[in-house]
Amino acid sequence: MTSNEIRDLYLSFFQDRGHSILPSSSLVPHGDPTLLFTTAGMVQIKPYFLGHQTPPNVRLVTCQKCFRTTDVESVGDGTHLTFFEMLGNFSVGDYFKKEAIAWAWEFVTDYLHLEPSRLWASVYLDDDEAFALWEETGVPADKIWRFDEKDNFWGPAGDSGPCGPCSELHYDRGPAYGCNSATCGPNCDCGRFVEIWNLVFTQFDQKPDGSRVPLPKPNIDTGMGLERVVAAVNKTDSVYETDLFADIIALVASVSGLRYGDAEDADKAMRIVVEHSRGMAFLIADGVLPTNEGRGYVLRRILRRASLFGRRIGLDAPFLAGIADAVITQMGTVYPELVEHRRLVLDVIQAEEQRFMATLDTGVGIVDYLVDRAVASGRDTLSGDDVFRLYDTYGFPRELTAEVAGERRIGIDVAGFEAALERQREKGRTSHAFHGSAAASASLQSLAGTQPTEFLGYESLAVEATVTAMLQGEEMVEAAVEGDAVDILLDRSPFYGEMGGQTGDRGRLSGSSVDVDVIWTRRTPSDVIVHMSRITRGELRPGDTVIAQVEESRRWDIARNHTATHLLQAALRATLGQQVSQRGSLVEPERFRFDFSWMGSLDKSGLEQIEQWVNEKIRADLPVSVRYASYDEALQAGAIALFDEKYGDEVRVVTVGDPPISTELCGGTHVNATGQLGVFLVLSESSIGTGLRRIEAVTGRAAEDLIRQRAHTIDAIAEQLGTNTVDIRERVAGAVEEIDILRRRVGSLERQLAALTVETLMDRAIVIAGVQTVISRVNGLSMNVLREMGDVLRDRLGDSVTVFGLVEQGRPIFLVMASPSLASRGLHAGQIAMRAAKVTGGGGGGKPTMAQAGGKDARKLDEALAEARRAIEEQLSSTLNK
DSSP, X not given: OOHHHHHHHHHHHHHTTTOEEEOOOOSSOTTOTTOSSOOSGGGGTHHHHTTSSOOSOSEEEEEEEEEOOTTGGGTTSSSOOSEEEEEEEEESSSOOHHHHHHHHHHIIIIISOOOGGGEEEEEETTOHHHHHHHHHHTOOGGGEEEEOHHHHEEOOSSSSEEEEEEEEEEEEOOGGGSOXXXXXXXXXTTSSEEEEEEEEEEEEEEOTTXXXXXXXXXXXXXXXXXXXXXXXXXXXXXXGXXXXXXXXXXXXXXXXXXXXXXXXXXXHHHHHHHHHHHHHHHHHHTTOOOOSSHHHHHHHHHHHHHHHHHHTTTOOSOOHHHXXXXXXXXXXXXXXXXXXXXXXXXXXXXXXXXXXHHHHHHHHHHHHHHHHHHHHTTOSEEOHHHHHHHHHHHOOOHHHHHHHHHTTTOEEOHHHHHHHHHHXXXXXXXXXXXXXXXXXXXXXXXXXXXXXXXEOTTTOSEEEEEEEEEEETTEEOSOEETTOEEEEEESEEOOOOBBTTBOOOOEEEEETTEEEEEEEEEEOTTOOEEEEEEEEEEEEOTTOEEEEEEOHHXXXXXXXXXXXXXXXXXXXXXXXXXXXXXXXXXXOSSOEEEEEEOSSOOOHHHHHHHHHHHHHHHHTTXXXXXEEEEHHHHHHTTOBOOTTOOOOSEEEXXXXXXXXXXXXXXXXXXXXXXXXXXXXXEEEEEEEETTEEEEEEEEHHHHHHHHHHHHHHHHHHHHHHTSOSSSHHHHHHHHHHHHHHHHHHHHHHHHHHHHHHHHHHHHHOEEETTEEEEEEEOOSOOHHHHHHHHHHHHHHHSSEEEEEEEEETTEEEEEEEEOHHHHHTTOOHHHHHHHHHHHTTOEEEEOSSEEEEEOSOXXXXXXXXXHHHHHHHHHHHHHTTO
């Protein structure tokens, strides 16, 4: 049976038993901060088990794509996978153990035709009910084994969530695959017994602290790895001989010129390449891009591991995109998102592999050198600092260095690596720290237990509020007086606290005897709005009533830019394709930036097309509306959720146009109609990483200012050229051409002057310790011409030293040139230049044969040249006379 047949058979089997088929969810679990990836079929069912959402049916069945990172280093051994498909049937408070066990047995024996004699069951230690139910199906008691929590209790997907005891079906591959021990059976490490189906009897909700409470109703959560069951049905030695992998393995063998099965080292490398190519294709199609953090780091790690092992089978040029393309062709009918995002997948892989291969030889060579050094010195680990340098400079993931070094039984200092990484992160945090009064902002710990602030800023920009607390640094304070910087908490506020890429509001708090400038606001994860403020008059205490007033013009500038980000995303998706997705933004009053996924750059005409699209929607004055809906309802209605963002059960949906041209989940502030944006102008477009682009733009008042500034600049240029704005381009082109002619003429005159000067300088050359030396002040010559003069003097004088000093734009500059033969014997032009420049209050230096330095005090130029002569005399006497 093929994998497609088994997948379809499973879904239809449970559909016939009242289950609704749900499509696979993304590998990126939206709205679940406890998970890096979707690791099991239960992930999308979790809200139903917890009672947070109502399922479409109490009986559900899925084929879920999954990705797990725990076995990355083990991939290649024939059994471990990072990406896999999990078949699963679920009961949300409906049927329980009896039906789950009976249907599992029926499916594997009557539909997959696995021999009952090869099937064993395992149950949790005290689960007598499950034991009896397996006996009822016909499994002999001696083939039902009991195990403790390590093997037969299924924990939550993450640090919290549904969990419970489980029962597993194991397939006996036969004595030839085993250890032949008398105790060999399910869960033996020898590999004879393969777990093919896990039935989890979900009865508890595990809390983050590890405690467990009963669920309102017990549920069923089962998982059967498609790859494993295909291997069992077809009796292959490993999953790599099944139709899910065989054709891709053959492709890798073909491009490498090797044959699978001839050599285990080569076979392992091929398995790694194929397995990781599947994983990277699915990750990128679901929106993950290579980065140095989180999901992006995992993608980068498996891509580079595959590239490294490809190199070991002779694949020295980029090849992974071709393998991924074959994965897309094979799997695209089942998972159409692969086909939809084919171009993005292939472009990202190609760019990332090329980037890694540029440093791969150097990186591997350095690892080998470090290992040799460790062995020679009797050490069994590489230092954390060395491992970090490989990661930081050559893009070698820590795990990859560990794997390469481990092949020679050398470990790595993980703690030292983490310490070096944290030092780098701390530098980054320090360089981006907020300065000013907000530096006294209260820590999250100080606000623990504080009630959320009622936010009223969508409807009103001024409200009456009560001061609930004030903080200075970490400390709660009972009073703040004029001049004090203080963080103020209110029971209700119109101020938008920085969140979701939108900067915080500014404004004022005022009372009968107090005035406060609100410099900035931020929102904590617990929805407390912190007003970072300074008292400008009077005294403020907790309990005081104030009028909280947002700076209106600034808020509207921010709202215009935020609505523009929605229009920009719609424009990008309309012009480039639906695969474009937002990856971040920063919305400020003066401008905004928008980060998005896209390979390649946007040329000028492409940016103009996007700019035109947005401005057409602005002129159309489309309505901007807001409504609230459940997360699932919003997504089903076509709303775009921000990648990697956490959302609650109820979400705010912002729609532009009727019918909509943009629908997004968003908590930010917006205009009422697109016409209020005025105009939209792109400032810049650039790359910020593999597959990531950034556009910066302006709207409203800032756009008007930019247009006005550009117009004034054009008018001023036209006036200087003595023309009008219509003919300015022709006049500028003529002026540039004229300048080029004059520049060439000046260059010619400079070289004529230089030729005459060389003759004069040769006549003035002096001999120091037997070496021809030219030390001269020169005027009216460029640095390029001086270098040419130095070359001519060296050619004509032979072994020589030349020192030029000149004044350019009021500052002294020095050029020192020495013959290579003198430099090889110890003369150093850089040291001579540095000593001369130091006399004039400057510095500089360079190579032994040529150096340039600058100073500040042009009046000391002659004194500096005299110092240069002394430096030459000292160097020649100490080096040439040894």
